[in-house]
Amino acid sequence: MTIYNFSAGPAVLPKEVLQQAQAELPDWHGSGMSVMEMSHRGKEYMGIHAQAIADLRELMGIPANYKVLFLQGGAHLQFSMIPLNLLCGKDSADYVDTGEWSKKAIGEAKKFGGVNVVADNNDSKCTYVPAFADWKCDPSAAYLHYTPNETIGGVEFGWVPNTGDVPLVADMSSNILSRSYDVSKFGLIYAGAQKNIGPAGVTLVIVREDLLGQVAANTPTMLDYKIHADGDSMYNTPPTYGIYIAGLVFQWLRKNGGIAAMEQTNIAKAKLLYGAIDASNGFYHCPVSQADRSRMNVPFTLKDSALDADFLKQADARGLLQLKGHRSVGGMRASIYNAMPLAGVQALVDFMGEFARQRG
Numbered sequence: 424m425t426i427y428n429f430s431a432g433p434a435v436l437p438k439e440v441l442q443q444a445q446a447e448l449p450d451w452h453g454s455g456m457s458v459m460e461m462s463h464r465g466k467e468y469m470g471i472h473a474q475a476i477a478d479l480r481e482l483m484g485i486p487a488n489y490k491v492l493f494l495q496g497g498a499h500l501q502f503s504m505i506p507l508n509l510l511c512g513k514d515s516a517d518y519v520d521t522g523e524w525s526k527k528a529i530g531e532a533k534k535f536g537g538v539n540v541v542a543d544n545n546d547s548k549c550t551y552v553p554a555f556a557d558w559k560c561d562p563s564a565a566y567l568h569y570t571p572n573e574t575i576g577g578v579e580f581g582w583v584p585n586t587g588d589v590p591l592v593a594d595m596s597s598n599i600l601s602r603s604y605d606v607s608k609f610g611l612i613y614a615g616a617q618k619n620i621g622p623a624g625v626t627l628v629i630v631r632e633d634l635l636g637q638v639a640a641n642t643p644t645m646l647d648y649k650i651h652a653d654g655d656s657m658y659n660t661p662p663t664y665g666i667y668i669a670g671l672v673f674q675w676l677r678k679n680g681g682i683a684a685m686e687q688t689n690i691a692k693a694k695l696l697y698g699a700i701d702a703s704n705g706f707y708h709c710p711v712s713q714a715d716r717s718r719m720n721v722p723f724t725l726k727d728s729a730l731d732a733d734f735l736k737q738a739d740a741r742g743l744l745q746l747k748g749h750r751s752v753g754g755m756r757a758s759i760y761n762a763m764p765l766a767g768v769q770a771l772v773d774f775m776g777e778f779a780r781q782r783g
């Protein structure tokens with residue numbers, strides 16, 4: 424039976440990447456060592472590290488005046504590192520509140536300075552993106568933070584806010600590499616690896632150079648971006664094996680047409696799944712407004728939540744795994760990241776159709 428894993432994260436990785444990692448596990452390229460066993464200062468690992476950064480730069484078209492950092496601590500630590508590094512003595516930063524991950528970032532930023540919530544969608548249980556025209560931005564804000572894809576609520580921005588001279592900061596944990604972005608519009612992009620990049624334990628930060636070096640006094644050394652940038656993410660021991668797997672994922676993306684090709688497949692996958700939900704005569708329901716539906720995380724409910732347990736049991740028996748929704752939303756959530764093939768979404772849609780006919 425083919426297994427399709429719809430986990431929100433840690434999430435599915437490309438089969439080819441896992442197979443390559445398996446083949447190279449005990450002896451990387453005739454070195455006689457596993458990547459796990461290599462010194463991070465040795466020429467073998469340094470090569471892997473540099474190649475991963477070069478491939479990511481190529482994939483995302485990252486301009487030369489941006490640093491690529493591989494850090495630890497997850498997106499959660501970025502919620503603190505961002506205000507510590509980017510407030511730069513200013514009173515406050517702007518935040519957009521579109522769901523649970525925005526709220527976590529806001530809560531943490533409040534420990535370090537003023538937070539001005541410029542827009543929210545709390546009137547709707549976080550099911551849409553607030554129109555830019557209604558945002559109450561502060562032109563003297565240190566930066567503006569938003570969450571382009573809310574992994575839990577399934578709300579995704581189809582556009583990039585234009586904040587002028589105010590640096591734009593984005594938590595792309597769950598949609599990085601899934602669609603094209605013009606990196607030059609951002610001051611800083613960050614993402615935990617475990618959704619679209621690789622294994623948990625690596626945090627990617629892409630930051631414009633001029634934002635470095637103005638860290639708050641008493642900031643721990645490990646939380647200063649400039650320290651990591653100057654040390655090429657090797658100030659301390661980086662998460663070497665996770666970076667190696669991320670590098671294999673970047674090569675897999677490059678071999679398969681890059682982000683543009685991935686975006687087309689992601690559009691097709693999302694269309695297929697939302698189409699099935701909308702055509703189910705109310706048996707399935709997605710609460711997110713049409714224009715702001717995530718291509719990566721698709722939350723949906725069944726018309727009667729008493730059917731949830733049976734839906735999950737039958738899905739499991741078919742090899743359609745980890746469809747249970749987040750505890751705060753309930754129902755189901757299908758995460759359909761880059762590594763989820765169209766065939767996986769088709770298998771889910773086929774099952775959903777049968778289940779609705781059986782129990783509808």
Ligand SMILES: *Cc1c(COP(=O)(O)O)cnc(C)c1O
Pocket residue numbers: 432496497498499500524570572573574594595596597615616618
């Ligand atoms: C998963 C996720 C996080 C949390 O990531 P950690 O690596 O667990 O800290 C933060 N933001 C978004 C948008 C996420 O999807």
